[in-house]
Amino acid sequence: MLSALRRVPFAVQVFAALVLGIAFGVIARHMGGGADDPNWLAVTLDTIGSTFVTLLRTIVPPLIVLAVISSIASLRNVSNAARLAGQTLVWFAITALIAVSIGIGLGLIIRPGMNSGVDPSTAADPSTHGSWLAFLESLVPTNFLGLAASTSADDAGVLSTSLDFNALQLIVIAIAIGVAAVKVGKSAEPFLAFTQSTLDIVLKVLWWVIRLAPLGTIGLLGNAVYSYGWTTIGALGKFTLAIYVGLALVLFVVYPLLTKAHGLSALKFFSGVWPAVQLGFVSRSSMGTMPVTQRVAETNFGVPRHYASFAVPFGATTKMDGCAAIYPAISAIFVAQFFGVDLGITDYLLIVFVSVIGSAATAGTTGATVMLTLTLSTVGLPLEGVGLLLAVDPILDMGRTATNVAGQALIPAIVSKREGIIDLERYNEPRGLDGFVVPEFRSSADTADAVDLDGSAEEPAEADREPASVASASTAS
Template identity: 85%
Template structure:
């Protein structure tokens, strides 16, 4: 990367890419073309954006497998591991409950499905659907790598087979392997050391991909403006507004209130979470953003590494207040209003139940169609309603993912504060131009977390190996399950 570009803070690069993406999308629309015959600029934007997403999806399977195994192993020497895990799950559920209640309230107040301007001709059942039976069946791995294959035929009759991965199955496999490795004991130490080493390599590659985020932003946002424009957004204007109002309320009201109630500075929370929030907005992938989210939790919030390396990967696969609470709640009400179906108290309780319990169905990857169809099928609403909303889904997904990662960074900080293991000096420390606390910041030696060696290692650029004596001299700080330090000028 040119040295001049390296001197520009990453956050500034992303913001500039957002503006450039919108501008190029407007230019592409002015050049003409159609969905079947797009112009050269539209094709270029689409290629750039889809390539960035493909790279993120490629790195997700090994990231899930290695991160979950390492996160489980990281708790093996922690005396209160069960309590930390239980507290984490509890606060995941509490924030999901609050979020879905906000979503239901906004749906009833704004009434997005009434006079929406969307043509009923757009109603169609999506190819990807969710149901409780399918959700339970998907928990049973079909093979060790969680791979699935699908075959399709083009207009000429030629068959094409595509491989994909099932994130839920990968999570189940990783949990089983991680628990087994912990139970095996000393004999599993070489395997766990290999897993942590492999995770560092994967994280290094992921950071290279993340550095392409400004370029990916230009392509993704530019293609979204070209493909959907403001006309489509206008037809679903009330729906789009309802979703983003809900996301703003959760991110800038609910989360700050929770931070304040636990004695944490709201300003420090918002500025500290910003690096992960902006990348989540661009990448539309909680798993792709996970290394930066974990670095936020450790470096900015002072969460001990042994806990952050468990809570953040776990949250990246199950904590989805945007995708699994706000979005399905408002969408279900939209579909019901559009088709003239009256919802009762039982229906709203079912929506709440699905949002709190079923968020693992989204599995941390881009998109929330599975969660939406799971909600609609549970309530008994027509799945054809999903087709009405797909046009603006990429635009909504940006805000949903940003909200997801904001919560995924906050909950570990709250639990650590409640358990008196949070490094408050680091939490309140000033952030640098790159959005992170200075790696040389040592904190207050009297704080509980400052006595925790792993947290200090994560901040200082050293990385303890299995016996606590090794250092990472590769230039970028890389901890088990954490993000590399962005290259400095």
């Protein structure tokens, strides 16, 4: 049974999971029950979905720290490292500017907040707020591990303490350690080697979690259908449509135009980035998808390993065209229209500023509530508007993350092309059923570590191994 399942392509597994999730959600609604007394199927779907998200969140903290340290270390022997980093930041900002402009345009044209039919009683102040002061304060680590503890009491008065991580603080800590290790020099080599080997182990565990993505999709989507139903989702139909139109414009128009403008094939871009897009869609986590995104950049796009291992992890925490540009722009306009608040040109400029500058607040995990509240508070809109949009957030988060990871793979390819370090032969080679360069075009290292997205091979033992065909380009740079 298991061997037969492994022969089914991962894309087919995901599509089947989407269909089953909707079907189970509909069945659970017809079985009755409510929020206070859910039926057994609803509880099962919620448990499956929340467990998958918990597993991803568990692996994110060590992944952030190890990936950022390793990415900084990978550039220590590159003469044009500062230029590569600068170009990466510039193109992150350019694509974010384009995406947020599209979001504002669609919000003004579609007007999703007008006559939406949403029940005003669903407005609720979110538990997590984003503000510029909180954003700046969160950059300063409160402890070495970037952990925060919270204590709560249940109905019986029993106290429980839970730990959570601050992704921004983890990034700051990792950058400081990575830069310090590079500055120390030779004596830090054992530490950097240990960091790389530990990262390989963490990536191996992450691959095991990734294989559960179809099962997690059934739980997440089924629970969303059960919890909110088609009536609530339908009331936000214009808003959902506006978001997905914006995401489609960025993914299928803006990104292809950028590839064509740099002399790259748009068709090869789509076929090459598909493994990361489909996994991002079901996992709803840029960090969880990062190993696949990095392999896409190296194996399919011909981006040198030393640059991909920096740009992709960095992009997975800060490059969010879906979560930090399209979504907050349209959401802010929705909230303004719903509460009858007129926005002026200054407000729209503030939305653009937040999207281009503050995207690090999303930090690569599931959801974009922090970025949305940061945008609303900056423009002066009521934060209660966040509660109006929660019903469709899981549905939106799938498309947002898929767009995010596509951009995180695109920018390294564009910068590599501009710097003359891309392997164009690798970029233009045909892809196999797994979405990666077909075996006869791979190096022996690629073949040994082929990503198991079609059920035909084991997951990679070392996700950042450099393809042989890119080695010459890496050395030349």
